[in-house]
Amino acid sequence: MSTREVPEGRLRFVLPFEAAPAEVPLLRRAAVRQLGRWGLPAVTDEAALLVTELATNVFKHVGEGVSATLILEWRGERLRVEVYDKSRVVPILRSAECDAECGRGLHLLTALAADWGTVLTPVGKGVWCEIRLSAGKACPCVERGVEALESYRGRQIGRLGRVGEAGLDEAAVELIADLLHWSAACGRDPDDVLDRAQMRYEAEAEAAA
Structure with a gap:
């Protein structure tokens, strides 16, 4: 698949x-x-x-x-x-x-x-x-995440060959890791980036509940 x-x-x-x-x-x-x-x-x-x-x-x-x-x-x-x-x-x-x-x-x-x-x-x-798909059936946050992950995974396929269905999860981990490397290269604290992302996720999830 x-x-x-x-x-x-x-x-x-x-x-x-x-x-x-x-x-x-x-x-x-x-x-x-x-x-x-x-x-x-x-x-x-x-x-x-x-x-x-x-x-x-x-x-x-x-x-x-x-x-x-x-x-x-x-x-x-x-x-x-x-x-x-x-x-x-x-x-x-x-x-x-x-x-x-x-x-x-x-x-x-x-x-x-x-x-x-x-x-x-x-x-x-x-x-x-x-x-x-009526309005509201798709979460905008998830839509943006899917677009980013599919784009990133497409580059993986071009670089490494066919990536199986199980590769989606691994692609998500690698994308997050790459973003942390980028933040460190820019002089930012990767732990701080993760903390802020977690706080935003929790706030958005609570607001959507």
């Missing part, structure tokens, strides 16, 4: 998976964890449900065990959920009275998502949907 910044300030999380019932809970947990890191906990329930439906449709209608890919993309005021597989058969929204095998899951997309659709690729198709 990987997370990276894409053009126009978007953030993208990519996770290949094997389409099978046992994979669905793992995909949900991965999506919820990533949205928490992006500071979007308010939409985790909707996103988890949409991830479940899209992933389930792959092994039900394309085949169990086929390769697929989940993508989460934060685009300003919308969160986009995409699942790509190797079938070019486009799902069809049928009447609400049909059984589960004929596409009732698409009615859930229609009900929950602000928009949804399909796209054909050279090797298959993608089904996507978008959740609208």
Whole structure:
């Protein structure tokens, strides 16, 4: 899995998976964890449900065990959920009275998502949907932290090669350490910088509670 910044300030999380019932809970947990890191906990329930439906449709209608890919993309005021597989058969929204095998899951997309659709690729198709992020669903402090960390981590990838998902935590530690080195080089006391940062964090967290 990987997370990276894409053009126009978007953030993208990519996770290949094997389409099978046992994979669905793992995909949900991965999506919820990533949205928490992006500071979007308010939409985790909707996103988890949409991830479940899209992933389930792959092994039900394309085949169990086929390769697929989940993508989460934060685009300003919308969160986009995409699942790509190797079938070019486009799902069809049928009447609400049909059984589960004929596409009732698409009615859930229609009900929950602000928009949804399909796209054909050279090797298959993608089904996507978008959740609208209302004002206040994303914490500005977390947004700024994510932007700084993703930018810093992008430089790490360019310098060191691919950095895995677990590298996000390590990147945060290295970023903080680099800032302390910078403060010392500028003649400031690193301990004082840490203390002030901790005091600001506690004040902002208390104000937001």
